[in-house]
Amino acid sequence: MSDHLATTDHDDHAGHDPADIDRHVRVYIMVFVALMVLTVITVAVSRLHLSVPAAVSVALLVATVKGGLVACYFMHLISEKKLILAVLALTAAFFVVLLALPSLTHSNGFWIPQAEPAHSDDAHK
Amino acid sequence: MDIPYTVEVRRDTGLNNGKIGIWLFLASEVMLFGALFASYILIRTGSPSWPRGDTVLDYRLATFNTIVLIASSVTMVMAWASLMRRRFGTFRIYMAATVLLGGVFLVVKYFEYSHHLHLGEYPSHSNFFAIYYTLTGLHMLHVLGGMVVNAYFWGPGAKLWNTNPVWFTNRVEHSGLFWHFVDLVWIFLFPTLYLL
Structure with missing residues (x-):
């Protein structure tokens, strides 16, 4: 009944060749480094004891950038x-x-x- | 009877069913944690005073746990990439590292909870600790759940690789999506509870 709905492709994995995956892996490592740097920035800014509105704004901004990197690259939303x-x-x-x-x-x-x-x-x- | 669309793509959605299923589940998880974050905002803004997280919690332990969880996200995605490269041995190393890093996170959490409970800082101690235990406790359960699934794919579930490698790769990708979501939640929990 559902055969007409299926294609012969194996999901989006079909378009990945080894060179493509190698490129992905390099991106994952760059994202990892970026996440580490942003974590250090988050903690360093909190040590400055800014006013509550400023501290909340900066912390949430950095967390949003970090979350965006995880969602876009590790969860592949950028190509979903x-x-x-x-x-x-x-x-x-x-x-x-x-x-x-x-x-x-x-x-x-x-x-x-x-x-x-x-x-x-x-x-x- | 075989489960349909575990490997093949449905023409109407352009995806296999597992991918849609996990994303719908994650959407419900966003609302679950969203409700708790909204509760946190409500309780904090309605409170006459609220402690800075780093005055009552150990932000250094939480920073360490943040690094651990981000590292585990990288090993998870590398596990999936290893399967895409048809390197099963490398997959097992990365998957084992992911499970172990999840374990390290839980051990650190155990020491953190023990310390506060020893000081009599139970959930009933204050609004701060009530929301702290609720948010971190729920997150911790997610870490535990993710570890169980990942350990299954490292161990007995890996048999599928021999009979249907594409399906197995899809499964690992989906469990990875859950694991990255758990990391993503912690990225917001960390500054909210420990630094602000």
Whole structure:
């Protein structure tokens, strides 16, 4: 039933020859070095005792770059099929909403009607 | 009955089913850890005071563990590359290194947890320790799960290489995707809990 859906290729491995893999391995080593350097930068910046907003910004920026390197090169997202990228784009959209939820709780949330202050006359009744 | 599309590519998706399956699973994992990160932000911003991570936790141990986990990601991807080069012996060396590095991470974590528990810093000690144990504990379970799967592919699961090397290579690639995700989560946990 499902034969018509299959191709004769063996996934995306079909396009990899030994020279291609050697090139990949060189990239993996470069990414490893970059991740080590970025880890040192993360720790070094934390020793500077910056203000909390600045420290959070720098730490998350460096972590995002590191995470991007892992996702793009070790997880091969840089050459992944569009379907996977579409799934991840949808996930990323929901992830951003999820992380934004705590900020919406400040000042009781903008969608919650603020209670009218009680009139002083009423307060004495 | 054979499992369909473990090696062949589905024409409609352009992928084998295992690849789609692991990515959908990882998408659900993103939301799981995302919910906990959102909880962390909520608890931290709602708290009148919050300790800097490095004043209550040992950031040097965590830095060491970061290096260990990144190194294990490299050995994992090298294990997959070895299979792509048809070098099974090299694959086993890299896979063993990956499992061992995962073990080193857990041993360091054991000493870290022991130290805090010895000081009476249980999850009930403070909001900080509650979220610290929740996030690192869940992450640790993922490391353990990844190690079990990788150890299986290093040992008994490697028999598949003799009968269907492409399928085996795909399986290792998929377990590698999970392992890299675990590394990726730690890349964010490390500064969040230990440095800020």
